[in-house]
Every structure is written in C-alpha cells, then in structure tokens.
Amino acid sequence: MSGIRPRRPVAEQGLLDIMGMTSDEFVAASFEQGVPRGRALQAYRTMFREGRFEGDWFGIEDPPVNRREVEGQTTKFTLALGDDHETESVLIPMHHRKHGTTRTLCVSSQIGCAMGCEFCETAQMGLVRNLSAGQIVSQWWAATHRVDTTVKNMVFMGMGEPMDNLDEVLQSIRVLTDHNGPAVPSSNISISTVGRIDGINRVAEFVKQPGYHRLNLAISVNAPNDRIRSELMPINRAMKMSELQEALLAFPLRGGAAFCAEYVLIPGVNDGDDHCDELSRWLEPLRCSLNVIPYNPRRDSPWPAPEEHDVERFISRAIANGCFVKRRGTKGRDVMAACGQLGNPEIRRRKRVEGSGLVQPVVEGRSLKVDPR
Ligand code: SF4
Structure with a gap:
C-alpha cells in the first residue's frame, strides 16, 4: 500500500x-x-x-467529455483538463468467438510523447506534459460513466510512454484495481512500452507485490535488429535490443503468461523475409506473442500502408518460424484514433515542458538528442 x-x-x-x-x-x-x-x-x-458524487466535500463539476463515434464502433473521446490541455482515449471493440464483443480502453499517460518514434503521429507533438494518476484514472471513469461503456480491458497505449511517467502510471493502476473503486482486474491491464529498461525493471518489482502479478507488459519492438530499430526508435540508441531481451528474460512472468511484442509492419523498412527470420530469432527465447500491426501512415509519412499480401506473407513466415502471431487491425483511422495517431493537431506544435531526462526532443523539427549511456 x-x-x-x-x-x-x-x-x-x-x-x-x-x-x-x-x-x-x-x-x-x-x-x-x-x-x-x-x-x-x-x-x-x-x-x-455509479459515477455520482456524494458529500459536500465534492464541490466539483464534471470535466467536459467530447466523444466521436467512428468506424466499427470505435470511439475516441477527449477529456478537458482545465489547463488548455486534454487527454485522448480510444474505446476499441474486440470481437470474441465465445464472449461476443467487449471494449478495450486505450488510455494516454502523457500529453504528447518525448520518444520520437518515426512512424508515430503523437511523436510530432514532442512531450507537452505528464498526466497525473487522477487524470489517467479519469479516462476510465469518463468511458464508464459518461460515454456509458463497459470497459473490459485497459491498455496504456495512447499518447505517451508509460515508463516515462511511471510513478503516476503505477499509482493509477493501484486505483484502477482498487476493489472499492474501478476494480479492474490487473490481468486486464497492459502497460505498453517503447522498451525503457529502467521502467521494465521497476515494473518487474511492482508485479511482485500482492495483487499485481497478473499485470501485462507489451513491448514495441518494430524492428529485427539494432540498425533498423535505432532509425525508427531513438530509444534504441541508448538501450539496445540485447539489453531489452535481457530485461525481459529477467521479468517475473506469472505461469502461463506471455509478453506481447508489437511490430508495426512498414513496407520496405522491416517487412522483408530476412527481417521476419531475424525477428523470430530474437523472440525465440522469450515467452511472447507477436502482434503484427500494419503501418497506419501518419501525416506526411514517408511510407505507405503495407499491401495486404505482404502482411499475410510476413505473418505466415513468422508462424512457420514458430512464433505465436496475432494481427491487429487499424481501427479508427479516420479520426486519428488508430495506433500511433493520437495527438490533437492544434497542440502538436507546442513545446515540451518536461521530459524523462533520457531522451530530450529538440523542440523544433524532429531531431532528438539521446543520452549516449
Ligand atoms: S509510438 Fe508510443 S513511445 Fe513512440 S513516440 Fe509514439 S506514443 Fe511515444
């Protein structure tokens, strides 16, 4: 506690x-x-x-929630924070053969992001600021009581790198799993990280505490080797794939659990057969599923979306290599609600006000200074 x-x-x-x-x-x-x-x-x-406030110590008003329905019942909503900023969240329908349709809530942990991944729309904003634990939990509250949706799963996959704001993210998880509060089972919550090893090690300690051992971890891998990954994801210039693999091997996964390795498939960059084989070898010692995500072109993207036959070829080859593969769709593309596309265009050019100290974006343009540790 x-x-x-x-x-x-x-x-x-x-x-x-x-x-x-x-x-x-x-x-x-x-x-x-x-x-x-x-x-x-x-x-x-x-x-x-119930989403109601009792007691005179709640002298407060609802935060304004704006929502927009999009294709396939995906809903994006924003929550005004009262300081000219807003959180952005996405409710994604998940269709299951046995359980029908459930909703996964994708929450933001920051406004913007300092990590500068090349394929990501949010990266264009730089980091504007961290969200507090309350501002993270309020995304669940707004989805449940103002958008009126039953949320089954939660993923920290919206704007921001959760490990860059880990104190608040872990506190939000304490609240989300509180039996007197949202009571979301920790097994239904996933933290998705760009691969910050210091953060992975801290989460490894956190999950050893009673009640959190079923928390899930997803890693954005996105490349088969350091050369490509360092080009796509500046974090890799400081933390190599071998170190990332080592941290994951040391992570106390509960019996039967697996990491989710996310792989945004970008034509001509990381979608070759040799890339697939190299990736499969890197994944081999890890208990994980490979989540292939067809690239969803950001604004001014140098790359197109992959062709369907190339996605299928990559997936078939990974399966033949022994990987357990899932394919993620790109729901919500038309309202900038799809993977790597959160970020209010109006504030995208705002300057960073705080950061992790590890990766510090230069506020103009897209170049990054990376601590060469
Ligand atoms: S992919 Fe995630 S970590 Fe990378 S810049 Fe986008 S929001 Fe940040």
Missing part, C-alpha cells in the same frame, strides 16, 4: 486529483477533515461505481 498522497484537504482538490487516490488514501484524507470513514468510503464507491 502506498503512503497517503493528498497533502491538500480533499475539499480543495479537483475531481481529477481525487481520482488519483486509492480508497484508503481518500478515506484517510477525508477523515482528517472530520468526515467519518464509513461515509467517505461510501462516497468513494459511489463515485466509481
């Missing part, structure tokens, strides 16, 4: 701060203001279970 986080009285905090508290933290902070524990706990449950 984390320490008591709120330092300001609950009454002075906004809704988005309050949503960053676990029930224990909320009850303790409310109790300090004279609110009986039982009443505070009831208010916490009502906020998360």
Whole structure:
C-alpha cells in the first residue's frame, strides 16, 4: 500500500486529483477533515461505481467529455483538463468467438510523447506534459460513466510512454484495481512500452507485490535488429535490443503468461523475409506473442500502408518460424484514433515542458538528442 498522497484537504482538490487516490488514501484524507470513514468510503464507491458524487466535500463539476463515434464502433473521446490541455482515449471493440464483443480502453499517460518514434503521429507533438494518476484514472471513469461503456480491458497505449511517467502510471493502476473503486482486474491491464529498461525493471518489482502479478507488459519492438530499430526508435540508441531481451528474460512472468511484442509492419523498412527470420530469432527465447500491426501512415509519412499480401506473407513466415502471431487491425483511422495517431493537431506544435531526462526532443523539427549511456 502506498503512503497517503493528498497533502491538500480533499475539499480543495479537483475531481481529477481525487481520482488519483486509492480508497484508503481518500478515506484517510477525508477523515482528517472530520468526515467519518464509513461515509467517505461510501462516497468513494459511489463515485466509481455509479459515477455520482456524494458529500459536500465534492464541490466539483464534471470535466467536459467530447466523444466521436467512428468506424466499427470505435470511439475516441477527449477529456478537458482545465489547463488548455486534454487527454485522448480510444474505446476499441474486440470481437470474441465465445464472449461476443467487449471494449478495450486505450488510455494516454502523457500529453504528447518525448520518444520520437518515426512512424508515430503523437511523436510530432514532442512531450507537452505528464498526466497525473487522477487524470489517467479519469479516462476510465469518463468511458464508464459518461460515454456509458463497459470497459473490459485497459491498455496504456495512447499518447505517451508509460515508463516515462511511471510513478503516476503505477499509482493509477493501484486505483484502477482498487476493489472499492474501478476494480479492474490487473490481468486486464497492459502497460505498453517503447522498451525503457529502467521502467521494465521497476515494473518487474511492482508485479511482485500482492495483487499485481497478473499485470501485462507489451513491448514495441518494430524492428529485427539494432540498425533498423535505432532509425525508427531513438530509444534504441541508448538501450539496445540485447539489453531489452535481457530485461525481459529477467521479468517475473506469472505461469502461463506471455509478453506481447508489437511490430508495426512498414513496407520496405522491416517487412522483408530476412527481417521476419531475424525477428523470430530474437523472440525465440522469450515467452511472447507477436502482434503484427500494419503501418497506419501518419501525416506526411514517408511510407505507405503495407499491401495486404505482404502482411499475410510476413505473418505466415513468422508462424512457420514458430512464433505465436496475432494481427491487429487499424481501427479508427479516420479520426486519428488508430495506433500511433493520437495527438490533437492544434497542440502538436507546442513545446515540451518536461521530459524523462533520457531522451530530450529538440523542440523544433524532429531531431532528438539521446543520452549516449
Ligand atoms: S509510438 Fe508510443 S513511445 Fe513512440 S513516440 Fe509514439 S506514443 Fe511515444
């Protein structure tokens, strides 16, 4: 259990701060203001279970939620943060043979991103700022109580690199899994990372705590070797694929679980047969599934989307090489809701105000300075 986080009285905090508290933290902070524990706990449950606010210490209004339906029932929604910024989230329908259709919520952990991946629309913004735990949890709350959707799974795959804002991401997971709150099973939550090894090591420690051992980890691999990966993903200039593999091998995966290795398939860049074979060899010692994502061209992209027959060829070859392969569609392309396409165009050119200290984007243009550790 984390320490008591709120330092300001609950009454002075906004809704988005309050949503960053676990029930224990909320009850303790409310109790300090004279609110009986039982009443505070009831208010916490009502906020998360029914989307209503009880008690006069909730002197707050709903944050404005804007939503837009797109193809195949994919919904993108934004949540105004009151500082001229907004979170962006996507609700994606997942069709299962046995369970019908469920919804996966893709949440943002930052506004913009400092990681500068070449294929990614969000990278064009640079990092504007981190989101707080409450601002992350509020995306679940808005999806559930204002967009009125039952969310089954959550993936940290929206704007931002979760490992670049890990304190807030882990706190949001404590809240999301709180039985008095959203009660999302940790097995239904995935953190997707560009491959920050320091972050992977911290998550490895986090999942050793009771209640979190079923948390899932997805890695954006996107290349078969260091040469291509360093061109596509600046993080690889600091953290090589061999080090990434080592960190994943040391990760305490629960029995029967597997990593998800994401691979954005880009024509002429990483989609050759030799690329597939090299990737398969890199994946071989890891317990993982390979998630092939046909490239979804960002604005001013130098690459087109791959041809269907090339996607099928790559997947068939990976299967023949012994990989367990899934294919992800690119739902929501027409509202900039597809993978690697989140990012409000109006704020895309805003300058970075804070960063990880590892990869520091130069604010004009797309060049990056990378710590050569
Ligand atoms: S792919 Fe992910 S980590 Fe890379 S720039 Fe985009 S949002 Fe950031």
